[in-house]
Amino acid sequence: xxxxxxxxxxxxxxxxxxxxxxxxxxxxxxxxxxxxxxxxxxxxxxxxxxxxxxxxxxxxxxxxxxxxxxxxxxxxxxxxxxxxxxxxxxxxxxxxxxxxxxxxxxxxxxxxxxxxxxxxxxxxxxxxxxxxxxxxxxxxxxxxxxxxxxxxxxxxxxxxxxxxxxxxxxxxxxxxxxxxxxxxxxxxxxxxxxxxxxxxxxxxxxxxxxxxxxxxxxxxxxxxxxxxxxxxxxxxxxxxxxxxxxxxxxxxxxxxxxxxxxxxxxxxxxxxxxxxxxxxxxxxxxxxxxxxxxxxxxxxxxxxxxxxxxxxxxxxxxxxxxxxxxxxxxxxxxxxxxxxxxxxxxxxxxxxxxxxxxxxxxxxxxxxxxxxxxxxxxxxxxxxxxxxxxxxxxxxxxxxxxxxxxxxxxxxxxxxxxxxxxxxxxxxxxxxxxxxxxxxxxxxxxxxxxxxxxxxxxxxxxxx
Amino acid sequence: xxxxxxxxxxxxxxxxxxxxxxxxxxxxxxxxxxxxxxxxxxxxxxxxxxxxxxxxxxxxxxxxxxxxxxxxxxxxxxxxxxxxxxxxxxxxxxxxxxxxxxxxxxxxxxxxxxxxxxxxxxxxxxxxxxxxxxxxxxxxxxxxxxxxxxxxxxxxxxxxxxxxxxxxxxxxxxxxxxxxxxxxxxxxxxxxxxxxxxxxxxxxxxxxxxxxxxxxxxxxxxxxxxxxxxxxxxxxxxxxxxxxxxxxxxxxxxxxxxxxxxxxxxxxxxxxxxxxxxxxxxxxxxxxxxxxxxxxxxxxxxxxxxxxxxxxxxxxxxxxxxxxxxxxxxxxxxxxxxxxxxxxxxxxxxxxxxxxxxxxxxxxxxxxxxxxxxxxxxxxxxxxxxxxxxxxxxxxxxxxxxxxxxxxxxxxxxxx
Numbered sequence: 049x050x051x052x053x054x055x056x057x058x059x060x061x062x063x064x065x066x067x068x069x070x071x072x073x074x075x076x077x078x079x080x081x082x083x084x085x086x087x088x089x090x091x092x093x094x095x096x097x098x099x100x101x102x103x104x105x106x107x108x109x110x111x112x113x114x115x116x117x118x119x120x121x122x123x124x125x126x127x128x129x130x131x132x133x134x135x136x137x138x139x140x141x142x143x144x145x146x147x148x149x150x151x152x153x154x155x156x157x158x159x160x161x162x163x164x165x166x167x168x169x170x171x172x173x174x175x176x177x178x179x180x181x182x183x184x185x186x187x188x189x190x191x192x193x194x195x196x197x198x199x200x201x202x203x204x205x206x207x208x209x210x211x212x213x214x215x216x217x218x219x220x221x222x223x224x225x226x227x228x229x230x231x232x233x234x235x236x237x238x239x240x241x242x243x244x245x246x247x248x249x250x251x252x253x254x255x256x257x258x259x260x261x262x263x264x265x266x267x268x269x270x271x272x273x274x275x276x277x278x279x280x281x282x283x284x285x286x287x288x289x290x291x292x293x294x295x296x297x298x299x300x301x302x303x304x305x306x307x308x309x310x311x312x313x314x315x316x317x318x319x320x321x322x323x324x325x326x327x328x329x330x331x332x333x334x335x336x337x338x339x340x341x342x343x344x345x346x347x348x349x350x351x352x353x354x355x356x357x358x359x360x361x362x363x364x365x366x367x368x369x370x371x372x373x374x375x376x377x378x379x380x381x382x383x384x385x386x387x388x389x390x391x392x393x394x395x396x397x398x399x400x401x402x403x404x405x406x407x408x409x410x411x412x413x414x415x416x417x418x419x420x421x422x423x424x425x426x427x428x429x430x431x432x433x434x435x436x437x438x439x440x441x442x443x444x445x446x447x448x449x450x451x452x453x454x455x456x457x458x459x460x461x462x463x464x465x466x467x468x469x470x471x472x473x474x475x476x477x478x479x480x481x482x483x484x485x486x487x488x489x490x491x492x493x494x495x496x497x498x499x500x501x502x503x504x505x506x507x508x509x510x511x512x
Numbered sequence: 513x514x515x516x517x518x519x520x521x522x523x524x525x526x527x528x529x530x531x532x533x534x535x536x537x538x539x540x541x542x543x544x545x546x547x548x549x550x551x552x553x554x555x556x557x558x559x560x561x562x563x564x565x566x567x568x569x570x571x572x573x574x575x576x577x578x579x580x581x582x583x584x585x586x587x588x589x590x591x592x593x594x595x596x597x598x599x600x601x602x603x604x605x606x607x608x609x610x611x612x613x614x615x616x617x618x619x620x621x622x623x624x625x626x627x628x629x630x631x632x633x634x635x636x637x638x639x640x641x642x643x644x645x646x647x648x649x650x651x652x653x654x655x656x657x658x659x660x661x662x663x664x665x666x667x668x669x670x671x672x673x674x675x676x677x678x679x680x681x682x683x684x685x686x687x688x689x690x691x692x693x694x695x696x697x698x699x700x701x702x703x704x705x706x707x708x709x710x711x712x713x714x715x716x717x718x719x720x721x722x723x724x725x726x727x728x729x730x731x732x733x734x735x736x737x738x739x740x741x742x743x744x745x746x747x748x749x750x751x752x753x754x755x756x757x758x759x760x761x762x763x764x765x766x767x768x769x770x771x772x773x774x775x776x777x778x779x780x781x782x783x784x785x786x787x788x789x790x791x792x793x794x795x796x797x798x799x800x801x802x803x804x805x806x807x808x809x810x811x812x813x814x815x816x817x818x819x820x821x822x823x824x825x826x827x828x829x830x831x832x833x834x835x836x837x838x839x840x841x842x843x844x845x846x847x848x849x850x851x852x853x854x855x856x857x858x859x860x861x862x863x864x865x866x867x868x869x870x871x872x873x874x875x876x877x878x879x880x881x882x883x884x885x886x887x888x889x890x891x892x893x894x895x896x897x898x899x900x901x902x903x904x905x906x907x908x909x910x911x912x913x914x915x916x917x918x919x920x921x922x923x924x925x926x927x928x
Contacts, residue, residue, distance in 0.1 A: 159928050236852060237915035239557040240767035246555040249852075258846065294575045298928045373776075385928050393904050398799055407799040417921045456904055463857070464908040475834040478620055496913065499853030501556040 049348075056343050056351075059195035059336040061315035062180040066133070068204065071307035072168060073131025076143070076453035079300045080124035085121040089120055091148075091418070092157055098414040100155035100429050100434060103479060108152045119146055130172065133182020136188070144169035148304035155429060156422035160211070160385045161301040166309075167207055167358075175200045176341065181318075199343050199351060201315060206355060208308045209269045214362045214383035216265035222494070223387075228254035229460040229495045236498055238295055249500040264288055272312035285309045285461075296386065360380030368483050374459055376426055377483065388427065392424030392457035392467065396437055400446035409437050409451075425457050427467060427487045434474035437498065451475040461495040557759060559851055560768035563835070564775065565756030566843035568744070571831045572622045573752055576741040579619050582612035583734040586685075590723075590730035593689075597723040601793035605726065606689050610817060612733075613682055616647055617824030618827040621781050624774040624919075625751040625764075626743035634920040636774045637764040638751050640743060641711040644677045645736040649811060650789055652683040658696035661688075661721050662704045662713065669731040680729050692882040694718050706729065718901060769915075776911065777846075777919030779832055786825040787896065790818065795883050795892045804885050819879040823872050826899070830865045833906075845910065854913045861910060871898035 083089055093099075093110040100163040101108065108115050123146045129139035147169050151162050177200075178184040179193035223229045232254035239245045247253055264284070271281030288304035310317070316333065323330035343351070365378030372379060373388040396409040411420050411433060423429040434451040441449045451474045455467040465488075468474070499507075589608035593601040619627070620643075627643040628636035642857035644651075660679050666672045672680060694715045696704060704710040713721070742748035751764075759766035765771045789811070796805035810818040831837060835844025849858035875882050875891040882892050911918065 050657055091633065100842070233912065233915045236556065237769045237772075239555055239560075239768060245557060268600045296927065301928050389912060389915070391908050393907050395900075407801075408792055408797055409799045412784070413800065421921060457907055458908050461912055464904065464912075496857075497853055498913070499851070501554070501559055501851055504647040504851045505554070 053345070053348050055341060056197065056199035056300045060200045060201050061333040062177075062194055062337075063333065064176070064310065064313055064315045065177050065196060065201060065204070066105040066181040067318045068308065068311050069133065069172070070131045070181070071310065072172070073129070075300055075304050075307050076127035076147075076165065077124050077131065078303070079269065080120055080127060080298070083120055084117075085125075085457040089117055091416070093153055096154070096416050096419060098419075098433070099153055099368055099419075100419070100423065102152055103428075103481075105152050108149065108155050116345065119150070123150070124145060133178040133184050136176075136178030136182060136184050140172040143144055144173050151346065154419070155426075156419045158380055159299075159301075160383055161298075161304055163381055164207070164211055164308075165304070167206070171203060171207060175203075179337075193337045193341075193402045195335070197336045197341050197343060199348075200341075201311070204308075204311045205269075205273075207358070208311050209385050210362075211305075211385075212265045212269050212359055215385045216262055218382070218384040218387050219258070219262040219265065221387075222259050223460045227460075227495050227497070228258045230387070231258050231261075232498050233389050233461050234295065239501075241294065249498070250502065251498070251500060269312060269454075270307075272309055275314065278313065281324055282309065282313075287371065299385070307457065342352075360395055371459075371490035374457075375484065375487045376428070377481075377487075379426075388425075389460050390425030390457055392455060392464075394420075394424050394453060394455040395469075397435060397452045397454065398441065399450040399452075400439060400441055400448060402448050406452075424455065425459075425467070427455075427484060428479055431469060431474055431477060431479055431486075434477075435479075439474040449475050459490065459495075461498065462491050463496070465491040522745075526679035550604075556851070557768045560772055560848065561756055561758050562762060563757055563843050563845065563848055564768065564771045565752065566835055567753040567775065567832055567845075568755040570771065570836050570842055571828075573741075573744055575615065575618050575622060575828070575831075576737070576744055579612070579615045580734070580737045580741045582608075582615045583730070583737040583769070586612040587727075587730040587734040590685075590689075590727040592772050594723045594727035597719050602689065602723070607687050607816070608681075609685060610815060610820075613812070613817065613826055614817070614820060615687070616682055618828035618831070620647070620785070621825055622778060623781065624778040625754070626740055626749065628778065629920070630776070636777065636919050637770065638743075638754060640747075642736055642740045642743070645681065646733055646740070647682040648677040649681075649683045650785075651678045652685050652687070653678050654691075655696070655698040655702060657684050657687050657725075658698055658710065659702070659704055661696075661718065661725055662709045664721055666725045666728040668730045672728050673732055680732050682733055685726055685729045686735065686812060686815050688722045688729065691722070709868045756918065772848075772914065773917050774919045775832065776906075776916045777921055779829055779905075780907065780918050780921055782825060782829045782899065783907060786822055787899045787903060789880075789894050790822055790825075794818070794879065795887065795896065797893065797896055807880050810880055810883075812816075813880070816878045816880060819872065819875055819882075822879070822895070823869065826865065826869050826872060826902075829902075830862075830869065833865060834862065838862070846915075849910065849913060852913060857905070857909050857913060861902065861905045864898070864905055868895070868898040868902045871895040 056334050086354060090113070093111045096303055099110065104132075111119055122142060126139045126143040126146065129135050130143060147162075148166055151157070153164055176196070179191050179196065182191075185192045207218065219225065224231075228251060232251060235248040235254050235257070235290075236438075239248050241248060268281060271277040272285070274281075285306055289306045292298060293302040314320075316330070319333070320330050362382035365372050365382045365384075368375065368377040372384070373390075394411055396411070397406040397408055401404050411423065414436065415423065423433065430453055436451060438449045438451050444492070452472065453468045453474055454470055454472055456464040457467040458464040469486050474486065476494060477486055586605070586608040589601075589605040593605040595601075623643050624631075625637050625638040626640040627646075628639040628641075629641035630641045656676070656679050660666060660675070668699070678684065687719070696702075696710050698704055698710075744751045746753055754762045754764045755771050756770035759767035759769070762771075765774075788798060789809075793801050794806050794808075794810045795801075796803070801809065805814070811821050812818045827837075832846075833845050834840075834842060835847065836842030846858040846862060849855070849861075869893070872895045875895055879892070887893060907918075910916070
């Protein structure tokens with residue numbers, strides 16, 4: 049145990065952590081600017097009249113305009129402060145609080161990479177990443193430290209590595225590995241892409257890319273960690289994320305992942321680069337870090353608990369059985385990145401006051417179009433809106449309110465099927481972590497095979 | 513002791529910097545924008561362009577040409593009615609209106625390009641907001657029309673064109689030509705009632721003013737319809753050409769898929785407007801109707817043509833989907849489904865649309881009559897369900913099979 053602790057406390061050059069901090073701050077600042085420029089703050093948080101809450105966080109509501117804009121502005125400033133290492137302690141806490149606040153406002157805005165950002169923000173609150181190459185260190189020389197204990201580096205590597213490993217495990221299934229879905233669907237709509245576009249609807253291309261994505265996720269951490277393969281691996285990271293950015297609407301994800309992958313580099317890589325650019329010999333980092341950053345016994349235990357927790361959370365999904373992509377119980381916070389294409393149509397049938405007549409409530413009465421698009425494939429959100437409809441009807445004085453859902457969903461190109469048992473009164477169903485009996489089983493059989501246009505022409509030569 | 517890794521010697525940097533710049537330029541050149549570069553139809557992108565062009569030329573353009581012809585006829589009939597507001601002229605104007613509206617109800621499903629939304633959010637490529645200039649339902653306000661009638665400032669169409677859209681479109685025209693009552697539809701607190709300006713008008717004056725007003729509106733509708741057609745015509749704004757070259761030379765569409773997204777977004781009118789607003793709300797199927805039924809919310813409460821509107825919407829949806837009327841050889845979205853191997857879905861949706869048309873046709877008499885009679889044979893409910901089936905297949909299955917993100921309905925933010 050002591051040997052492990054000694055390993056964790058070994059001094060490591062803090063340069064790569066400083067660069068990691070800078071890149072993270074800059075990417076986040078860019079993300080905030082993007083939110084302002086795209087008008088998403090109004091669209092996602094000001095205009096909607098209904099927000100989907102996370103379980104246990106019903107009390108989190110968006111600030112009214114312009115305060116929500118102010119919150120984002122502060123988030124942007126905090127991001128820049130993190131990048132510069134200026135008022136770092138305050139900036140990381142402000143960033144973490146505001147980022148989690150924004151993230152908790154509406155489940156339909158959940159993204160895996162926002163979850164990663166949230167976790168990294170929490171870690172930043174603990175780690176003293178402003179001790180090297182920061183304005184804080186310049187202002188207060190006493191803060192300066194050129195090395196930090198290895199556990200800080202390992203913690204960040206663990207957190208980033210988890211994303212890749214679980215993203216790979218999520219791809220272990222017939223849809224991804226045998227049918228090339230949902231990539232095949234997505235690539236069919238990208239045939240305008242210059243040069244390679246005409247080949248993107250070939251089933252073999254989708255299958256090859258699926259396997260490449262799987263192997264990339266599964267092994268990239270190893271390649272990045274091994275000094276000999278690192279340059280090639282990082283080139284692959286750049287190319288991979290460049291193409292994901294071109295093909296898919298995934299916002300800051302490619303930039304973020306390209307930035308955070310640097311955590312697997314040698315801790316001294318920035319010094320080497322600076323030396324290379326400046327044309328001088330690399331300067332070695334100075335003394336060992338302050339003793340107070342050495343990991344005590346309880347600290348090592350806390351790290352262990354943190355690691356176990358973040359291994360257990362994604363794995364919880366397997367407790368539910370069935371097709372997770374269909375019922376989505378345990379889907380969030382399990383790094384299932386880009387593994388499903390789901391489209392749905394939902395409407396509610398309501399019955400009140402013991403009358404036999406049912407009336408239809410369309411979700412658009414409550415949701416904007418983006419929310420409607422996102423919620424249609426997520427059973428817990430369908431249940432949540434059913435409860436809101438029930439509450440509204442009861443507030444209007446109706447009694448014996450029953451709410452049922454007609455929810456049709458297509459998963460990875462399969463013909464649309466009912467997602468929710470149409471006979472179950474959702475008004476009387478409570479949300480929770482237990483397996484949900486009101487979600488119908490996933491459709492069996494393989495997804496629809498999408499033909500390439502070349503195959504089509506071969507079948508119908510008269511089209512040529 | 514500090515952990516030290518291998519140190520590096522100073523090196524010559526120029527070749528590496530140049531190489532890095534080269535890679536960056538190469539990457540920058542592949543910006544995923546314009547120019548699939550395949551030109552022909554031997555690729556899926558080319559096929560999409562071919563279908564978009566065909567739908568534009570064979571479905572949208574003929575509809576808009578017909579709409580302009582009908583609007584011109586309506587303008588002439590309204591002019592005759594304004595000159596002599598006799599019952600015969602009024603009936604002639606009403607007939608011309610019904611003809612024009614029948615065509616326009618097909619054009620309602622074609623709100624891509626110039627008829628569609630301009631601006632930023634939910635905008636379609638080339639959107640000029642011309643739809644609302646021609647028909648602003650469901651923003652219609654008969655009270656505002658009554659107020660304009662009292663104001664009597666509609667002699668000059670050019671000046672009147674600056675009024676809000678819901679007093680100068682086909683919806684206003686329906687009210688002006690079909691309303692029988694010499695009363696107004698404003699509340700007692702409205703200035704025209706409080707100040708007695710409405711009561712000061714004789715029935716003849718009201719009839720005359722409505723007729724003059726109707727003519728002005730007809731002139732404006734005809735102008736806007738012509739503007740819309742011109743924006744589509746190859747000899748005018750050439751929007752149809754933009755569709756045909758989407759992603760391959762088009763200035764508006766960076767990809768053929770974007771054209772498909774705009775087309776699908778326009779077709780979802782069947783879901784949000786036809787099925788929901790035109791059928792479910794008036795029939796009391798929707799909880800948005802808070803009484804037993806809401807016949808006052810029918811789309812065409814004065815002309816009694818609401819059922820025809822629903823049918824016209826469905827036929828336009830069918831034409832856009834099949835590329836023309838059924839049983840004709842035409843390129844439509846169904847062909848694209850066949851191309852990617854979803855023949856069964858293509859047939860299923862074609863059958864569902866035909867079934868929906870049959871179901872609406874089965875409603876006896878007018879929609880108002882059927883609803884007021886309590887939908888005794890369940891025909892309204894059947895029509896609602898049949899349209900629902902067609903829209904579900906389109907909104908879920910077709911959208912998935914072709915990876916469409918219908919404009920105005922698709923994801924706006926990021927994804928992962």
